[in-house]
Amino acid sequence: MFHPDYEIVIGLEVHCELKTKSKIYCGCTTEFGGEPNTHCCPICTGMPGTLPVINEKVVEYAIRAGLATDCQIAAFSKQDRKNYFYPDLPKAYQISQYDLPICYEGKVDIEVNGENKTIRLTRIHIEEDAGKLLHEAGEGTLADYNRCGVPLIEIVSEPDMRSQEEARAFLEKLRSILMFVDVSDCKMNEGSLRCDVNLSVRKKGQKEYGVRAEIKNMNSFSFAVKAMEYEAKRQIKVLEEGGKIIQETRRWDQDKGVTVSMRSKEEAHDYRYFPDPDLMPIVTSKERVDQIKASLPELPDSRKVRYMEQYGLSSYDATMFLISPRMANFFEVAAENSANPKTVANWIMGEIFRLLNEEEKEAAVIPFEPEMLSKLVNLIEKGAISNSVGKKVFEEMWNTGTDPEKIVEEKGYKQVSDEGQLTQIAEQVLANNPKIVEDYRSGKEKAFQSLVGQMMKATKGQANPKVVTDLLVKILSE
Amino acid sequence: MKISREQIEHVANLARLNLTEEEKQRFTTDMEAIITFADQLNELDIKEIEPTAHVIPIQNVFRKDEAKPSFDRDALLANAPSKADGCFSVPKVVE
Incomplete structure (x- = not known):
């Protein structure tokens, strides 16, 4: 679909809201939504003379995310001010991390079309989220600071991806990891996971990277994929016509299906970082790192291998169940209680996934308990009902949440073998x-x-x- | 170190300061004097010295993750030069 002489180079910056109860530097709630400016105090609205103090859970969650992605954990880390004027940021600076991030040099393994690839992470740093601007009719722009100060980690990858499929696989894998280690609910529709895409193209065989464009704030994986496809084609066209790519920030216009230039980058990127004098350095001992490491649950990669070995699943099926911890737990409980885990997997892949959309799959919105699916499979396995009756029983379980044994009993569905x-x-x-x-x-x-x-x-x-x-x-x- | 007029204009622009011609002249000279003064540090051998992240030798000042009641909105908005619908109102910004 792209020009055969070109190669695409993609790096991602993923912003993930951490699931702490309170904000990063004050005790205001991190709850989503709420009436404008009701989750705010003088600290998160940037009033003069206030003193931020970092939430200890933010540090712990960032380290958890780092350990789950094979990062090094910084023994010494500090927080810096990133200066820019935009009204979603009441202090006119964002507290972030510049040269000493809490985690660095990690990796995430992905699988695309049966091929394994490692995507390196440059770093993971801690920062505060910005507020929300409401651009409505009338004179001004309205600022709601409820989200301002919600803790974020920014995960920065190396430019290791070579296609939008790899980028998507990376995003999905990363989200799965973050959900399994329980540091974020990763709800895309609430913006708790968003990414910026850095994309450039170059002639195959060329050593140097091309000039890149940054596409800001994608909050849907499928939009991100579409934006990458469009942007790669745009850049190739410019180069083929003898033009030059300029380094700039662009945004994705979903309605028109195009990326649009936002502002030229050189000026906007002069953030004049300096250490925040209000915040003390974060020092993490090896003991503390070990302690956090010991508290990590089984990670998606290890679960995948286990599902394949223990239950005979294909790599594809195993990956599908690892979309979220809830889905994985549903499968595991159903499989554990059944005579045939492979059949359980087939029911989930076939019937259950047919009835759920992406979001529901992730949340495992299934109207019956996993044990009920085990019972259904067991009824079929021991010949009490046929497969086709099984489908009818399933439908009824789905609609009413009734126990399959009870359905078979009441409806007289027992298989006739006499x-x-x-x-x-x-x-x-x-x-x-x-x-x-x-x-x-x-x-x-x-x-x-x-x-x-x-x-x-x-x-x-x-x-x-x-x-x-x-x-x-x-x-x-x- | 020589400071150029362009550098002063660049920094002023980043800080959203509108400088007069006279100010630009003056700040170019002032800034050059300040930077030159600081340049003396380059004469020191600091190979053995750890970079200073903070002047006060305290680390790990943390808060427990406990949500507390937020501030009264009217009080927060009390000093806002302009407000509407429970929000701070600012001059229109267009993406």
């Missing part, structure tokens, strides 16, 4: 379908399946297919 009972029905079916019987006798193998189908129909799908097959073979050969 030979005497089935013989009677078989004789009836054969008597009613003389043409098909004749076809079968004259050597048409297909006719047999049709008779099995008639049997299933006559028993409303409750006949045991194995018993029916044996029985028909027996009767027809008599």
Whole structure:
């Protein structure tokens, strides 16, 4: 789809809101939404003379995220002021980290089309989120500082991605990790995970990177992918027409499906960082790092290997269940309680994922307990119900949340394996379908399946297919 | 170190300061004197000295993660030069 002579180079900066109860430098709540400026105090609105004090959980969560992505943890780290004038930032500076971030040199492994690749992380640093500007009709712009001071980590990757598919895989993997280590709920629709895309193109074989454009503030992975596709094509077109790429910030216009230039970068990027004199350095001992490391749960990579080995899942299925801890736990509980984990996986991949959209998959919004899925699978495995009745039972479980054993009991769905009972029905079916019987006798193998189908129909799908097959073979050969 | 007029204009622009011609002249000279004074530090051998992140030798000043009641909104907005709908109102900014 792109010009065959060009290669795309992508690096990402991912902003992730941490799930602390209070803001990074004050005790205001981090709860999403709320009436404008009701989650605010003199500290997070940047009043003169206030003194910020960092939330200890922010440091802990940043280190957790760092350890989960194989980062080095800085023994000595400090916070700096990043200066720029924009009314979403009441202090006219953002407290961030410049040269001594809390985590550095990490990595995230991704898999795209069956190939494994390692994406290096440059750093993870701590910073505060900005407020929200409401651009409405009328004279001015309105500033709501509820989000101002909500703790963020910014995860910066090296320019290691070579396609938008790799970028997407990286974002999905990173989100899964952050959710598993429980540092963020990563709700894209509430903006708790957003990314800036740095993208450039170069002729294949060229050593130096091309001039890059930065696409700001993408809060949907699919929009980000579309923006990358567009931007790569745009840059290639400019170069092919003999033009030059200028380093600039662009934004994605979803309605028009294009990236638009925002401002030229040289001036805007002179942030004049300096150490924040109000905040003391963060010193982290090896003991503290070890202590946090010991508290980490099993990470997605290890779970994936385990699902493949222990339950015989494909790499694709295993990755799908690792979309969130809730989904993974649903699968694990259902698998543990069932006679056949692979069948459990098939039910989730097939029926459950068919009924859920992306967001619901992530939140595992499933109207019944995982143990109920195990019971359903077990009923089918031991031959109490057929697979087709299983689908009916599933539908009812989905609609009413009722226990499958109870559904089977109440609806009289139990599979019929009784030979005497089935013989009677078989004789009836054969008597009613003389043409098909004749076809079968004259050597048409297909006719047999049709008779099995008639049997299933006559028993409303409750006949045991194995018993029916044996029985028909027996009767027809008599 | 020589300070150029362009540098003064650049820094003034970043700080959103509008300088008169006379001020630009004066600040160019002043800034040059200040930087030259600070340049004396370059004469020192600091190989063995740790960079100073903070002048006070205190580390790890943390707060517990506890949400506390926020401020009264009317009080927060009391000194705002302009406000509307519970928000600070600022001159229109366009992306």
